[in-house]
Amino acid sequence: MGLTIGIDVGGTKIAAGLVGPDGTIGARTHRDTPANSVDETAAAICDAAAELIAGHEVQAVGIGAAGFVSADRSTVLFAPNLAWRDEPLGARVAETLKIPVVVENDANAAAWGEFAFGAAKDVEHMVCITVGTGIGGGVVIDGELLRGEHGVGAELGHMRVVPGGHRCGCGARGCWEQYASGRALVREGRAQAESGSLAAAQMLSVCGITDPAELTGPMITEAAAAGDPCAVELLDDLGRWLGEGLASIVTLFDPSVVVIGGGVSAAKELLLKSAQVAFERNLPAKANRPHPSFGLAELGNDAGLIGAADLARRPVTAARA
Amino acid sequence: MALTQALTIGIDIGGTKVAAGVVDPEGNILDRLRRDTPTKDPKETEDAIAEIVRDLESRHDVIAVGIGAAGFVDGTRSSVLFAPHLAWRHEPLRDAVERRLGLPVVVENDANAAAWSEWRFGGGQGESHLVCVTLGTGIGGAILNDGSLQRGKFGIAGEFGHMQVVPGGHRCECGNRGCWEQYASGNALTREARELALSGSPVAHNLLRAAEGDPRQINGPMVTELAKDGDPVAVELLEDVGRWLGIGLANLAAALDPGTFVIGGGVSDAGELLLAPAREAFKRTLTGRGFRPEARIVRAVLGPEAGMVGAADLAREEATWLRRVRVKTTAVTAKTAAARNRTTRLERAARKSAGRRTGMRAATPEADLHHADLNGEPEA
Numbered sequence: 223m224g225l226t227i228g229i230d231v232g233g234t235k236i237a238a239g240l241v242g243p244d245g246t247i248g249a250r251t252h253r254d255t256p257a258n259s260v261d262e263t264a265a266a267i268c269d270a271a272a273e274l275i276a277g278h279e280v281q282a283v284g285i286g287a288a289g290f291v292s293a294d295r296s297t298v299l300f301a302p303n304l305a306w307r308d309e310p311l312g313a314r315v316a317e318t319l320k321i322p323v324v325v326e327n328d329a330n331a332a333a334w335g336e337f338a339f340g341a342a343k344d345v346e347h348m349v350c351i352t353v354g355t356g357i358g359g360g361v362v363i364d365g366e367l368l369r370g371e372h373g374v375g376a377e378l379g380h381m382r383v384v385p386g387g388h389r390c391g392c393g394a395r396g397c398w399e400q401y402a403s404g405r406a407l408v409r410e411g412r413a414q415a416e417s418g419s420l421a422a423a424q425m426l427s428v429c430g431i432t433d434p435a436e437l438t439g440p441m442i443t444e445a446a447a448a449g450d451p452c453a454v455e456l457l458d459d460l461g462r463w464l465g466e467g468l469a470s471i472v473t474l475f476d477p478s479v480v481v482i483g484g485g486v487s488a489a490k491e492l493l494l495k496s497a498q499v500a501f502e503r504n505l506p507a508k509a510n511r512p513h514p515s516f517g518l519a520e521l522g523n524d525a526g527l528i529g530a531a532d533l534a535r536r537p538v539t540a541a542r543a
Numbered sequence: 544m545a546l547t548q549a550l551t552i553g554i555d556i557g558g559t560k561v562a563a564g565v566v567d568p569e570g571n572i573l574d575r576l577r578r579d580t581p582t583k584d585p586k587e588t589e590d591a592i593a594e595i596v597r598d599l600e601s602r603h604d605v606i607a608v609g610i611g612a613a614g615f616v617d618g619t620r621s622s623v624l625f626a627p628h629l630a631w632r633h634e635p636l637r638d639a640v641e642r643r644l645g646l647p648v649v650v651e652n653d654a655n656a657a658a659w660s661e662w663r664f665g666g667g668q669g670e671s672h673l674v675c676v677t678l679g680t681g682i683g684g685a686i687l688n689d690g691s692l693q694r695g696k697f698g699i700a701g702e703f704g705h706m707q708v709v710p711g712g713h714r715c716e717c718g719n720r721g722c723w724e725q726y727a728s729g730n731a732l733t734r735e736a737r738e739l740a741l742s743g744s745p746v747a748h749n750l751l752r753a754a755e756g757d758p759r760q761i762n763g764p765m766v767t768e769l770a771k772d773g774d775p776v777a778v779e780l781l782e783d784v785g786r787w788l789g790i791g792l793a794n795l796a797a798a799l800d801p802g803t804f805v806i807g808g809g810v811s812d813a814g815e816l817l818l819a820p821a822r823e824a825f826k827r828t829l830t831g832r833g834f835r836p837e838a839r840i841v842r843a844v845l846g847p848e849a850g851m852v853g854a855a856d857l858a859r860e861e862a863t864w865l866r867r868v869r870v871k872t873t874a875v876t877a878k879t880a881a882a883r884n885r886t887t888r889l890e891r892a893a894r895k896s897a898g899r900r901t902g903m904r905a906a907t908p909e910a911d912l913h914h915a916d917l918n919g920e921p922e923a
């Protein structure tokens with residue numbers, strides 16, 4: 223009873239799960255993402271869902287995908303990693319599966335997962351950021367997911383933090399995700415290694431590589447966990463950018479809790495400590511206002527899948543196409 | 544008197560002046576009063592408020608009082624946590640004034656109050672996702688979703704002015720550097736104009752003349768007036784502030800995705816001299832531009848009395864709602880209590896949002912308790 227399917231459409235993998243009303247995942251499956259074909263992507267999503275639906279009474283399907291999703295939760299206006307442009311994904315999948323479908327931005331879905339069942343399950347106001355290659359944002363105000371007028375709100379990673387800063391894939395410069403994401407971590411790590419710094423050379427050897435181009439985010443995290451000073455510094459810098467950005471965001475939304483998730487949050491305390499210090503330091507009028515609590519996400523990679531499944535269970539509010 | 548025709552008093556407490564007015568349900572101001580703000584002692588401010596209300600009450604039948612003040616107002620809208628220009632620190636203003644007046648009192652952040660009146664009577668009518676930005680000496684902000692002011696957990700959401708836009712930028716009174724209000728407010732306009740005049744640049748000739756040769760006398764309205772007369776440097780100064788405005792709005796659009804931005808406050812008197820460059824910068828810096836719908840940027844229409852009118856109207860909403868709830872109390876208490884035990888947190892949130900229209904719903908659990916005494920949530 224009350225089962226829904228959550229589907230997380232990533233750049234390389236489509237993960238699907240059968241989710242109960244309490245947020246627990248029963249069966250799972252996955253497909254590779256056929257990135258270049260809209261039709262094939264929809265087919266792969268339907269295929270994964272159909273596999274899970276077989277033999278169960280499933281109420282609805284929720285799909286989380288990177289990109290701008292229309293306010294009626296059905297059309298993907300634009301996706302950075304996939305070929306979707308004004309793609310009526312929800313209608314397409316619903317037609318094939320004969321079941322209600324809700325489409326949601328992946329970071330919104332992950333935030334909802336954390337809000338409903340994870341790190342923010344006891345509060346009504348939350349800001350959640352998913353720090354992966356970029357930064358995704360999700361905001362819950364008074365128990366409701368912030369979607370905005372057109373459905374494209376909470377794109378927190380594209381708030382400008384540096385005038386004239388690094389170029390961003392969104393067309394702007396100086397976006398937060400150019401400074402506080404996994405991509406930024408790797409860019410800085412490689413740049414330091416290429417500069418010929420001895421500390422960076424040591425880090426590369428801890429990572430077991432010689433070519434800076436082979437450096438990855440998880441390698442840096444692992445090196446930092448092993449105590450490599452260069453890697454520790456890189457995560458420290460990243461944490462500072464995160465904390466400073468979050469301090470600005472808190473002035474907009476005044477949440478109870480700030481949650482940090484996504485692949486980069488695997489660095490845990492190595493990242494969280496400097497982030498929290500910078501956050502507390504940069505909260506405007508910090509001596510005269512209550513401070514929100516600050517913590518790591520709890521649901522890991524499943525947050526988006528679980529959140530999408532739970533959102534599929536709920537009626538779409540503020541439906542304005 | 545029918546509640547729908549009832550009058551309320553709105554009081555806008557600024558750093559130097561207290562402005563008060565009797566306001567009708569259509570937002571018309573029927574009577575006005577002004578006093579200097581007593582800044583030293585919270586009690587003196589209460590005295591001034593009480594005096595103003597008694598004065599206005601002697602001529603009008605009013606049912607409630609709304610107070611708008613710059614600063615952090617807590618989620619129950621009863622205490623001023625912190626006011627930058629006044630001596631209030633965790634000041635339980637609502638209860639103190641209510642006791643003295645015997646009328647329901649609502650306390651609200653001034654920018655929220657101004658935004659509320661723009662949504663009810665001004666440039667934001669009918670908007671389901673509205674963001675208001677008030678450009679005064681600083682920047683005030685407010686978020687209105689489906690006619691509900693978003694106050695956040697502690698009542699202090701929408702403080703856009705302290706979003707950082709320049710790392711290591713100008714020092715701000717909030718304790719940080721590079722806050723938006725250091726670049727796109729009246730203070731910023733004045734600072735830039737004075738700096739230019741102090742530099743001795745010949746282009747500042749008209750500015751200096753307007754200030755009778757003393758750069759310290761230059762102020763925002765002076766620049767706006769010169770710009771309206773076509774002085775190229777004044778136009779440039781407003782353009783620069785407008786550009787920073789647009790850049791900040793692009794950030795807010797990324798985060799909030801409103802349908803419309805309403806720009807109010809004294810600096811907005813410059814009209815298109817400010818808003819045209821703001822729109823240009825907004826379009827130029829918006830994330831995902833070309834692949835997403837964009838918000839409109841319009842000027843507020845209610846002028847400097849928006850805060851007063853908004854505070855008065857919020858007080859009317861509160862008074863009307865309180866009476867309705869009191870009438871229902873006995874009949875619904877048992878049912879509601881039972882229902883509450885059955886429902887989950889998420890269902891409660893969903894019901895709350897469905898029942899929400901007036902923006903009167905409190906923002907914190909404490910506030911929920913406060914209202915629960917009166918049998919809290921309006922029926923969905």
Ligand SMILES: [Zn+2]
Pocket residue numbers: 379380390391392393394397830
């Ligand atoms: Zn960007």
Ligand SMILES: [Zn+2]
Pocket residue numbers: 506704705715716717718719722
């Ligand atoms: Zn500030």
